[in-house]
Amino acid sequence: MTPETGQRAARTGKSWITDWDPENETFWREKGRPVAQRNLWASIFSEHIGFSIWSIWSVLVLFMTPATGFDWAPEQKFLLVSVVAFVGAVLRVPYTLAVPFFGGRNWTIISSTMLLVPTGLAVFLIQAPQTPYWLFLVLAAIAGIGGGNFSSSMANINFYFPEKEKGWALGMNAGGGNIGVATVQLVGLGVIALFTAQGGHFVPLFYVPFILLAIWVAIRHMNNLAGARSDASAQLAATKDRHFWIMSFLYVGTFGSFIGFGFAFGLLLQNQFGLEPLQAASITFLGPTIGSLIRPIGGKMADRFGGARVTLWNFVAMVAGTGVVVAAINADSLAVFIGAFCVVFVLTGIGNGSTYKMIPSIYAAKAQNAIAQGAPREETLAYNKRIASSMLGLIGAMGAMGGVAINLVFRESFRATESAAPGFLAFLAFYTVCAIITYAVYMRTPAATASTTTPTGTTETVAR
Template sequence: MTSGQRAQRTGKSWISRWDPEDEGFWNSEGRPVARRNLWASIASEHIGFSVWSIWSVLVLFMLPEHGFSTTPEQKFLLLSAVTLVGAILRVPYTLAVPIFGGRNWTIVSTALLLIPTGAAFLLVQNPDTPFWLMLALAATAGLGGGNFSSSMANINSYFPEREKGWALGLNAGGGNIGVATVQLVGLAVIALFTTSAGQLVPLFYAPLILLAAWWAWRSMNNLVNVRSDIPAQLSATRDRHFWIMSLLYIGTFGSFIGTGFAFGLLLQAQFGLAPVQSAGIAVLGPVIGSLIRPVGGRMADSLGGARVTLWVFAAMTACAAVLVLAVQASQLGLFIGAFAVMFVLTGLGNGSTYKMIPSIYAAKAEDAIAAGEPREEALARTKRVSSSMLGLIGAVGALGGVAINVTFRESFAATGSTAPAFLAFGAFYLLCALVTWAVYLRKPARTPEGARAAGTAAPAADAAETTTR
């Protein structure tokens, strides 16, 4: 590191000593600092999710009586583009934390949300905007999606292993509920000012963005020992567990964000509900999924992440089958009830899969220590890689939201129904359940990392017996 870089890592916002695994340090100094950073991080991530999902609300305002000629297929495409940009940005956002510092990057990334908010404010008032231009400008809302990965990578460094399930679940859940908050704002605007006042939704968020940036500037810190090692961090993508966990997170978080974006539009396009009815019902799903996410993390802390994840995917498979029946029978009540259950399951699964990631890499650190690597070096390297993996897996998982909306679009365009889409989702959830069982729970072939993810002990010395698949 150059002298210039050393100079940048000084000042009252930088913390030079941070060891949350040391119980004495954690109980005397670490916990209050970590919690202060956590609350500010949640606020920023919450606003980020609200901006990322703002078009899931604004499409309900895009009606023919207000001059809009966009079709349901175009609206699904718009939501897919926003989701895609958010997923892609999660990669550089993850790597930005060790380069600039968690506090510094939170301030910058929060302030950047003014761009998509301003774009949305203008677009909703100009229905004659060419669709290609609307698509491009609306896609800037993906800036809010990147906030999740940088926030999770940052908070992962603050908490000890034994509390990460709850802390990461709380951070993510507080962010995820931003999907519901923006829908509540949209519902309030429709109820008070009708569907002609869509521009008030982004206008509402402008001062909140500034407030969240100020909170991060006032309350957060940068950690000196969180350093950039991009080649080493990206090299972890060659690990099979990266791709396995990415697959599982596509199933849980991809389903949450994809259906969270599409729920209101589905109620409008599939069942013909009015915008105020669609918004009033759609808000319930993200609320449920967000609030339950920390519970999923807590369950994973006590029962094992892989076990909880397996149960979740099995139940999601059954739930998808019920949704197929509800669409085919045009049963709105059954459709809403099954969707509510699906949101509960995605919330639990989001928490449990994210707990599995640091657990797997903690097991790898134990293996390295047993093989002779110095403890401090092994733990520091593993924490750096696991923080990066949290963000990168989050990026891949968000692509599931793109797939959800593209599948809805194609299903609706081809058949006028979303039943084929739910059938495809059910098959994918079944695949995820089988992969979870085969890699992390099937005892004859369980690896040390798999045993840790399942919540059971596995001696580090067993590393030599790790099964390669």
């Protein structure tokens, strides 16, 4: 028996689907759509719980006050959430490979089960202020495994849907996961309201039954695709393409901002405006909620108008919104700060959807270019889809690094000036650069460029 034959034999059974062709309209209409949607909703729930556990320490730090035994400086709290964000970002790379290796259903079961570890640790850590700070960093960082769920979930769903519906499907999947940041903040608000800041351990305890439910949902409602392929060689090939680095940079500006601001919002309210834990918790969920809910709309807008066009104008708006945030801080206006910051959250959500839609569209256009020049159709489509799937996970990891950078910038900003304003000025400059790059690479049409009309009816410009 050859290795290939053995692999095929292992990919059989009730949970495995061996025949999957979403680009075939008859197959998609008669068989594919209901299966894909069932897997999508199960994936959204699992990813939602993963995001909640990943961001749980952004809530628990609100409970860490002198009254509860934590006499920590602001920069120590920003460093703690930065470490958690970093681990989640790094794990997104191997998590992308896990889906084709184990199967989407199987890996969802495994990754959901692993969430029980950081959840249990959080229950004990939040009640142990005497724990050395360095040990807090190490143990809390394990919550980063929840951040890896995003890449495996997105890579899995990317295999299920046809090109013309990926903007919506990936947007729904990501948005449903992203809103886990807001959900855990609402849980934190409820705990503080009911038990005061002394009840922090109830936040992770709340999530234990939902982790078990996510495991059951994956077992009951998800499938493995035997044809899903995404390997280390595909990831290596993706990193050699300049579009990988460009899209990673842009995704740092959109998703990196979303997750970084989501982790930092409560700390900003406490340290910039002096809010108490209950006051901060009653506000922090607003930004991540609207940023998450708007993400599918960003994907839909990209399907309709083109990912590059939506992304460009979104970055321009982020520059303006960040400018208002800086003005609000300088004027010490809490109301203007909250309003402007929530607008920026909306823009990060739209940008998340539009930039992520650009990735498969770029490679679909490249595949069509190659086919037009005589390349074999099936092999070319399969190769470019494999590279695009690898890029989805890798770019997700690079984007999450933006969340690390944002909290480190805030840490240095508070340490040097006791204000977040210099940090926001740095972000404003970064968004300006992102807008320029989007225009120069994906909107302007240089001589050595091919433009291809995608199945959505929009034109994606692919620089060669």
